Amino acid sequence: MRAILLNPGPVSLSDGVRRAAVSEDLCHREEEFFDLQDDLVGGLVEVYALDAGAWTAVLLGGSGTTALEAMISSLAPRDARVLVLENGVYGERIARICTIHGIAHEARKHAWTDALDLDAVDDALAAGAFTHVAAVHHETTTGRLNPVADLARLCERHGARLLLDAVSSFGAEDIPFASPALDAIAATANKCLHGIPGLAFVLCRRSALAEAPPARTLYLHLPLWAEHQARRSTPFTPPVNAGLALRQALVELRAQGGWSARRARYHRLASAVRRTLEAEGVEPFLPPEASSCVLRSYRLPAGKSYDAVHDALKQRGFVIYAGQGGLAQEMFRISTMGEITDYDLGVLEGALRDVFADTVRAQAS
Numbered sequence: 001m002r003a004i005l006l007n008p009g010p011v012s013l014s015d016g017v018r019r020a021a022v023s024e025d026l027c028h029r030e031e032e033f034f035d036l037q038d039d040l041v042g043g044l045v046e047v048y049a050l051d052a053g054a055w056t057a058v059l060l061g062g063s064g065t066t067a068l069e070a071m072i073s074s075l076a077p078r079d080a081r082v083l084v085l086e087n088g089v090y091g092e093r094i095a096r097i098c099t100i101h102g103i104a105h106e107a108r109k110h111a112w113t114d115a116l117d118l119d120a121v122d123d124a125l126a127a128g129a130f131t132h133v134a135a136v137h138h139e140t141t142t143g144r145l146n147p148v149a150d151l152a153r154l155c156e157r158h159g160a161r162l163l164l165d166a167v168s169s170f171g172a173e174d175i176p177f178a179s180p181a182l183d184a185i186a187a188t189a190n191k192c193l194h195g196i197p198g199l200a201f202v203l204c205r206r207s208a209l210a211e212a213p214p215a216r217t218l219y220l221h222l223p224l225w226a227e228h229q230a231r232r233s234t235p236f237t238p239p240v241n242a243g244l245a246l247r248q249a250l251v252e253l254r255a256q257g258g259w260s261a262r263r264a265r266y267h268r269l270a271s272a273v274r275r276t277l278e279a280e281g282v283e284p285f286l287p288p289e290a291s292s293c294v295l296r297s298y299r300l301p302a303g304k305s306y307d308a309v310h311d312a313l314k315q316r317g318f319v320i321y322a323g324q325g326g327l328a329q330e331m332f333r334i335s336t337m338g339e340i341t342d343y344d345l346g347v348l349e350g351a352l353r354d355v356f357a358d359t360v361r362a363q364a365s
């Protein structure tokens, strides 16, 4: 049975993307592959209409974490002092990456349920001589959209560079590329871009790449990949099939009106799911205005285990996602990324009503 994926990547594919993934056998040392690579770099820079003279996309094989680790380990200079903002699993991951690579940093820990405290960030930047701020745009742990435009302004004011995890927002949320403080974002093919897993990328300012410190790792060093890309080469075996799929996914994104049309579409889907669940007595974990368009988290109603909800929805053709860490018993997550049609949405709403029908009755009695 075909299941529709409501987890935050990998996503349900369009038929076009699925076919593209297996459309050709390509050797990565042949002209055809380098044409593909050039198309991908150009296509990724175009998603937010960036100036290709100032920005480039560096592609590499791996999941979103590969891009994140490559961005931090490649772009933080030897004398960096990074302020890491944490309000979920992915912010904590950035701090771990800094620790592993011996990059001096200070983590600003927030509760997973809390918004970033920008006043505290302002004070920290004023006092702390930080060279960089690293943060998560869409914290997929809870579905919170962090205020990265405000953060970019704070960085500008204090002369800090900004590095963003945009893994679950690139292609569907607004990213402050116009801010001169933003040096790079890390992202992946298989979330809001609707490609398949295996290909990750860092969109970075060419100036930041040019100033990158000597390599801390062999595989994750962005200047190595960028330099090969620029001369139609590749240092290692790239995820060719994920590249073929992403090229098609970028064509489809453009045809559908680009990232802002995708954001509007995601908003419509996420709002419809929220209304349906609220009508069944299931409360969202965060208010809609704090949430991304990509993923929403919900409180498990009393008497319902995650496993029971998950299994009942899977039987009806939908794969949802558990809460992470301490939130695993409290909440579940529904992402509406990927190829989800209006018909699918209707079936999903029916399935949610079915599965949560007794919630309202239980609360009313």
Ligand SMILES: *Cc1c(COP(=O)(O)O)cnc(C)c1O
Residues within 6 Å of the ligand: 008, 009, 063, 064, 065, 066, 068, 090, 136, 138, 139, 140, 165, 166, 167, 168, 188
């Ligand atoms: C998915 C995701 C990642 C990367 O996870 P991988 O499992 O390595 O793909 C990183 N940050 C955020 C915010 C994510 O949603």
